[in-house]
Amino acid sequence: MIKELKKLKSAPSSLNINQLLIPVSVFDITQKGAKDFNKIYLWVKSQNLNKIVRTKSGAIKTGAKCRLPAWDVRTNRYCVEMTVIMEGRAWRIQFRTKPPEGMSGRKAFSEFKKLLLKDGIDLEKYAIENGEEVKKDIEKPLIGAARKWMYDVLYEGVNHIDFHSSYPAGLANTHPEFRKTLEEIYKKRNEENMCKNILNFSIGFMQSLGGCSARWAHLSRDAIKDNNNRVRELAKRLDKSGRLVISFNTDGIWYRGPVYHGKGEGEKMGDWHNDRINCQFRMKSDGAYEFIENGIYYPVIRGIANDVKNDWQWGDIYTEKAKLQLFTFDEKEGISLNGEKVV
Structure with a gap:
């Protein structure tokens, strides 16, 4: 197991694991956050784990249908979430805007x-x-x-x-x-x-x-x-x-x-x-x-943090300074920035 995954918050795994009890680690929507998320994502992807089977509501199916080790990735407009269950532990890892410290x-x-x-x-x-x-x-x-x-x-x-x-x-x-x-x-x-x-x-x-x-x-x-x-x-x-x-x-x-x-x-x-x-x-x-x-x-x-704009002047919203960083996800490459792979 790579150290980057091992050091993240996790919970003990079992055949009756509850998704809601797995702690969440968040990588912020920045180039560094994308790079760190990708390192874990691409490593887990290379392990050929089983696919997590889910219920209609999104919960992890337990019992006989829970074949471990397993993982999956789910996405929506605001978040990429990877769930990993292996070596007796379970992780939920997200790439999204970080909430206030200690809050979600x-x-x-x-x-x-x-x-x-x-x-x-x-x-x-x-x-x-x-x-x-x-x-x-x-x-x-x-x-x-x-x-x-x-x-x-x-x-x-x-x-x-x-x-x-x-x-x-x-x-x-x-x-x-x-x-x-x-x-x-x-x-x-x-x-x-x-x-x-x-x-x-x-x-x-x-x-x-x-x-x-x-x-x-x-x-x-x-x-x-x-x-x-x-x-x-x-x-x-x-x-x-x-x-x-x-x-x-x-x-x-x-x-x-x-x-x-x-x-x-x-x-x-x-x-x-x-x-x-x-x-x-x-x-x-x-x-x-x-x-x-x-x-x-x-x-x-x-999409641009306030501290980045501290030295901006009138009209800068029309310049290159205001160019948004567009992060996208695909299963092959992971997170990309403006169409370029983040490594």
């Missing part, structure tokens, strides 16, 4: 379940079996310009509205029995990282096929739809008031005109507030825009 969507969701249970709500009773089908009906996040001609246009006097913990608020609006627990979590979000992580990660995890077989996808669907409806409704009010809605960013709105005040403004979960005032604003694409507020420049590029 699963952990945040598990803590949320515990807090709900204290309030008399057993989330297991909400689980569904057709999560994969329900997931297909989930609305996409509202991201991008309000109208196609608004890209590459420089706007002055632009403000931004942000909704407070809007997805959790959407869950509370559509399933009121969760409101008490969620509001308590929201109140503690600035003092306790776990509370902040529950608000940020739980809704997304509910629809994760790899994480929980999307067994709570209907709750995620309801929360996201409610958020989108509230954002659209506020955008209509902005339009009617004479402001110009320029773009959406999930639970926020960029608009030009006098600072808007109105119904729903406040500091509670699901309320909105103006968090950027009187900015210069320009949008290159759905995931790329830049703005200046009080003389300070802020470039926003999905």
Whole structure:
């Protein structure tokens, strides 16, 4: 066994192994992360192990159908996950964006379940079996310009509205029995990282096929739809008031005109507030825009970390600096960067 695999977190293996009890090691979406992941992937691939047999929900089939040693690789838009069972140990190894230290969507969701249970709500009773089908009906996040001609246009006097913990608020609006627990979590979000992580990660995890077989996808669907409806409704009010809605960013709105005040403004979960005032604003694409507020420049590029952009200046989102690193996976080569093998 190569040392790179041996040093990763693992669990004892058996014919009755539980996928959820295997610890996860994450390699970040960087060139180094890709290189380290590939070294393990290509070595494991060369070992000619059995293929892990899975249930429809994604669990590892146990008993007689569990032929060890074994492995497999599963992918989605956000993650490549390799599961390896050999030499008495089991590993789950992922190539994806690293969560905050000590945190994962699963952990945040598990803590949320515990807090709900204290309030008399057993989330297991909400689980569904057709999560994969329900997931297909989930609305996409509202991201991008309000109208196609608004890209590459420089706007002055632009403000931004942000909704407070809007997805959790959407869950509370559509399933009121969760409101008490969620509001308590929201109140503690600035003092306790776990509370902040529950608000940020739980809704997304509910629809994760790899994480929980999307067994709570209907709750995620309801929360996201409610958020989108509230954002659209506020955008209509902005339009009617004479402001110009320029773009959406999930639970926020960029608009030009006098600072808007109105119904729903406040500091509670699901309320909105103006968090950027009187900015210069320009949008290159759905995931790329830049703005200046009080003389300070802020470039926003999905997929490029903030620390990489510390020395950027106005217009850099249109230069080579903003070129995204596109990582892809195929079974033969592993992770590639912009079509080139990473070694």
